[in-house]
Amino acid sequence: MHLIDSRAELDRVVRELEEGSTFYLDTEFEATREGTTLCVMQLSSGGSIHLIDALRLSDLAPLTRALGKADAEWVLHAGQQDVPLLVDRLKLETPPRLFDTQVAWGLTSAEPSVSLAYLQFRMLGLRSGKAHQADDWKRRPLPDSQLAYAASDIEHLPEMHAELRKKLESLGRLDIVREASADLTWPSSDPPEPIALEDFRNAWQLDVHSQAALRFLITWHNELSPRERRFAPEQKTLLSIAARLPESGADLARIKGVPRRWAQEQGERLVGRLMRATAEADGSRFVPIDPPPYATFEEIRIDAWLAFLRAEVCTALTVAPELALPGRVLKKLRRALLEHESFDAAVNATLGGWRHRLLAEAMAKVAAREPPPA
Structure with missing residues (x-):
């Protein structure tokens, strides 16, 4: 097995892959504060496994003749980092199915975020080692043992895909897994939820200039596109x-x-705007923020009921609670209930797409049997 590092070899791989529509993929990359570098791409259509040298091959666009087809489906494990990397290097607008x-x-199952090695053991009885998990993927040449490790990451994806697909079809969840996979690995094109001053618990500790800075940063962050947010500082950093x-x-x-690379490209511009916002802060109109309570008994009762609701619904449907109703979704549902919306209105406002189709009916049944605290 060797790395494909020439255009001639890449074209040969593309011709082979064009015959298929289901592709099994993984990536090896190096992530630093400067950004993420794609080093190796593992690729198969169910037969031969190809290892693409993404460092020496600067142009991977020829692969789009196969991977970017209208009927293409990418099969990956835990693709949150792989999918954006591949879409960027392949110069695609969006990933396929x-x-x-x-x-x-x-x-x-009840298990979210399982490792590939664990899933291979549970489904196929295979035990795999971790000898090369922390290897340097930028070095060249890569030893045969490291190449074999990379290939093993997609070797058994076809078998697992077939078995999982069969099970999901029997449950009527094939469309749901595709929608959920896209939702969890690719930034939504929908406008992100806006953030507000109330989302920062310790904002009450800021003085007049820092509070003005935070208000400016909130407005700036809310105006970013989903793609811009991928590279900008996270909300908690503001x-x-x-x-x-x-x-x-x-x-x-x-x-x-x-992120250091983002700061190099955008930092001076943002700091200039930030300094203007703080210079315009009017101390005479400064209103200190009172710290919010750490807890109330109303919130404690709602939290206990939501934990019960999640456990009952996910057990009935045999889905992982952290996947179906993660903390951010429960937080939104909690807020709606505390604002005294009806349960049905709160669910409709909180859940959309695949989550609503999967969960809403079961949630309504539990709430009818055990209503939320008044």
């Missing part, structure tokens, strides 16, 4: 930026949680 075996397992009030792009880059 996706089937994530980790998601599929969570739609048929409070640190506001508290520190960086005076240069270099200062910004030193704050934990700020």
Whole structure:
């Protein structure tokens, strides 16, 4: 087995792959604060396994003749990082149909986020080692043992895909696994949920200038597109930026949680706008924020009931609770219930797409039997 690192070899692989429509993929990459570098791409249509040298082959676009076809389906395990990387390197607008075996397992069991090695053991009885899990994928040449490890990551995906697909079809969840796989591995084109000052628990500790900075950063963050948010600092980092009030792009880059490459490209511009916002802060109109309570008994009762609801619904449907009703979804449902919306209205406002189709009816049955606390 060897790395495919020439255009002639790549074209040969593409001609072979064009015969198929289901593709089994994985990637090996190096992630640093500067960004993520795709090093090796593992690829098969169910037969031969091809290892593509993504460092030496700067142009992977020829692969789109197969991987970008209208009827293509990508089968991966835990593709949250793989899918965006591949879409970017293949210069696709969006990924094709996706089937994530980790998601599929969570739609048929209590277990979310299982490793590939664990799933292979549970489904096929295979034990795999971790000898090369932390290897350097940028070095060249790669030893045969490392290449074999890379190939093994997709070797058994066809068998697992077939078995999981059969089980999901019997449950009527084949469309759901595809929609959920896309939802969990590719940023939505829907406008992201806006954030507000109330989302920052410790905002009450900010002085007049830092509070003005945070208000500016919230507005800035809400105006970013889903793609821009992928590369920008995460929401939780905004409070640190506001508290520190960086005076240069270099200062910004030193704050934990700020991607270095993004700071190099966008930092000076953002810091300039941030400094203008703080300079315009009017101390005479500053209103201190009172700290919110850490807990109320009303919230404690709602949280206990939501935990009961999640356990009952997911047990009845045989789905992993953390997949079907993750914390962020429960938090949104909790907020709706605390605002005294009816249960049905709260569910409809909280759940959309595959989650609503999968869960809403079962949730209504549990709520009818055991209503939420008044």
